[in-house]
Amino acid sequence: MTERCQGDTRPRTGPRARTAIVLAAAALLAATSAAFLPGTASAGTTLGASAAEKGRYFGTAVAASRLSDGNYTTILNREFNSVTPENEMKIDATEPQQGRFSYGAAEQIVNHARSRGMSVRGHTLAWHSQQPSWMESMSGSALRSAMLNHVTQVATHFRGQVVAWDVVNEAFEDGTSGARRNSNLQRTGNDWIEAAFRAARAADPGAKLCYNDYNTDNWTHAKTQAVYNMVRDFKSRGVPIDCVGFQSHFNNDSPYVSNYRTTLSSFAALGVDVQVTELDIQGAPAATYRSVVEDCLAVARCNGVTVWGIRDSDSWRASQTPLLFNSSGQKKAAYDAVLAALNNGTTPTDPPTTPPTTPPTTPPSGSCTATLQDSTRWGDRFNSQVTVSGASNWTVVVAVTPPQKVSNTWNGSPTWDSSGNVMTMRSNGSGNVFGFTTMANGTWTRPVVRSCTAS
Numbered sequence: 144m145t146e147r148c149q150g151d152t153r154p155r156t157g158p159r160a161r162t163a164i165v166l167a168a169a170a171l172l173a174a175t176s177a178a179f180l181p182g183t184a185s186a187g188t189t190l191g192a193s194a195a196e197k198g199r200y201f202g203t204a205v206a207a208s209r210l211s212d213g214n215y216t217t218i219l220n221r222e223f224n225s226v227t228p229e230n231e232m233k234i235d236a237t238e239p240q241q242g243r244f245s246y247g248a249a250e251q252i253v254n255h256a257r258s259r260g261m262s263v264r265g266h267t268l269a270w271h272s273q274q275p276s277w278m279e280s281m282s283g284s285a286l287r288s289a290m291l292n293h294v295t296q297v298a299t300h301f302r303g304q305v306v307a308w309d310v311v312n313e314a315f316e317d318g319t320s321g322a323r324r325n326s327n328l329q330r331t332g333n334d335w336i337e338a339a340f341r342a343a344r345a346a347d348p349g350a351k352l353c354y355n356d357y358n359t360d361n362w363t364h365a366k367t368q369a370v371y372n373m374v375r376d377f378k379s380r381g382v383p384i385d386c387v388g389f390q391s392h393f394n395n396d397s398p399y400v401s402n403y404r405t406t407l408s409s410f411a412a413l414g415v416d417v418q419v420t421e422l423d424i425q426g427a428p429a430a431t432y433r434s435v436v437e438d439c440l441a442v443a444r445c446n447g448v449t450v451w452g453i454r455d456s457d458s459w460r461a462s463q464t465p466l467l468f469n470s471s472g473q474k475k476a477a478y479d480a481v482l483a484a485l486n487n488g489t490t491p492t493d494p495p496t497t498p499p500t501t502p503p504t505t506p507p508s509g510s511c512t513a514t515l516q517d518s519t520r521w522g523d524r525f526n527s528q529v530t531v532s533g534a535s536n537w538t539v540v541v542a543v544t545p546p547q548k549v550s551n552t553w554n555g556s557p558t559w560d561s562s563g564n565v566m567t568m569r570s571n572g573s574g575n576v577f578g579f580t581t582m583a584n585g586t587w588t589r590p591v592v593r594s595c596t597a598s
């Protein structure tokens with residue numbers, strides 16, 4: 144498994160430590176049993192065991208209120224090796240009154256999971272939604288302090304029991320703006336996200352810390368690029384972020400797209416893990432479910448997939464029948480497709496974590512600088528990313544080597560010369576990083592930045 148050890152790395156003493164040791168031992172025993180003992184689930188026959196064979200987990204959202212439903216828990220215990228509390232760790236559930244914490248329902252799920260060797264994703268510490276009313280009406284420094292205290296208290300309470308936290312959830316706007324969502328948390332200052340991550344790291348140093356969002360699956364979308372830019376910025380400044388969660392609620396308005404794999408691998412190339420955190424797909428088409436799993440398996444830093452519920456009747460979008468089991472708990476065609484994908488997993492092909500960088504070009508008139516970095520590479524094509532500094536309105540000229548051809552661009556307005564090999568990219572308000580895909584056509588020479596001009 145690529146997951147970090149669940150335990151806090153610092154030595155502990157006292158009853159809490161003994162409980163942790165017993166739980167850890169139980170979890171280890173359960174995991175070992177599942178892997179090696181005859182008569183238990185074996186690789187290839189359940190989602191969790193097959194995912195584990197590929198060094199991944201396969202998880203589901205769990206509602207505490209359903210743990211008394213035998214049909215539900217039979218499937219849960221048989222098929223999944225990771226759980227995410229669907230609502231029980233949210234702010235309104237864990238701190239219903241300011242300073243009064245309530246962990247009962249969340250603990251029920253955590254104990255159910257860990258006593259059976261399943262790992263737990265924590266969801267979520269800071270979010271504009273499902274805030275208790277006392278928090279909804281707060282603002283400014285009081286809200287900032289309350290938010291940070293919440294992160295600290297909850298992450299401390301579950302320290303060592305949660306493999307990955309969705310520290311911040313859904314902080315960006317939909318649409319083409321690429322802006323932060325206007326929320327009471329955002330209005331406390333743009334640094335609220337990094338402040339939350341720092342508080343979470345201090346409280347639970349052994350957990351992976353994730354940023355989690357929806358509509359960030361399509362690589363060409365402004366929201367995806369905006370989150371990407373934030374993560375890149377965080378990594379460059381040492382903000383403690385370890386992973387990015389892609390909720391992946393796919394439906395007719397927000398469908399799966401084939402560049403999903405590019406999205407996962409591009410984020411992974413920033414040096415973070417990626418996780419599919421809330422997967423459901425309208426109508427549960429088997430081929431789409433299969434593609435999502437194959438995309439995750441193709442990216443070495445994709446740790447696992449979580450579906451947002453077990454049976455269609457458990458889904459927040461039940462009428463879309465988007466899950467792997469029907470309302471009676473029978474496996475659907477999508478289940479078979481997912482299991483097949485897990486069992487035929489492809490070989491990971493991540494790009495290097497630190498792509499080589501070409502030396503910055505010398506601006507002709509001291510106006511701006513453009514730096515080209517290699518990004519994702521496939522069998523027939525590769526991506527490049529150009530970062531411009533020194534100007535917000537810029538024109539960058541890039542040349543590819545024939546017979547290479549640029550097939551796709553993002554975050555800029557391109558024009559080409561008559562040969563089709565020299566691209567002039569102009570800023571279009573999407574920021575100072577643009578990218579493009581080059582069809583290699585047998586030639587893998589890195590494109591060259593010829594000039595950068597402020598305009």
Ligand code: G3I
Nearest residue numbers: 204229230266267272273312313357390392421451458459
């Ligand atoms: O439990 C109460 C019940 O007592 C009450 O009678 C009933 C009346 O409205 O409400 C019940 O609570 C509901 C809760 O789900 C449990 O069913 C809430 O109203 C309802 O708002 C809540 O919806 C959850 C939603 O987040 C809230 O934003 C969904 O279950 C949950 O699946 C959904 O999960 C989110 C992720 O956290 C973030 N990503 C998107 C995803 C889907 O919206």
